[in-house]
Amino acid sequence: MQFYLDKPTVIAYQEWEKITGMQVYLAWKVPRKEWRFFPLLVLKETANGFSLSLRESETGMTLEQLTG
DSSP states (O other), X not given: OEEXXXXXXXXXXXXXXXXXXXXXXXEEEOTTSOEEEEEGGGOEEOSSEEEEEHHHHTTSBOHHXXXX
């Protein structure tokens, strides 16, 4: 299982970060697990877009960690 985003979407999020100075976080809900949040920097670029593996999903922040 992997999380995929196409390149135009990620590029739009990166541009938004540059314009606003605010970091974009992506949310991923793996079945029977809690939501995890990831900054764009952790995405791995592929030929067709960007991805995050199931193994890497455990490294994401919980909602409590994100909101401090």
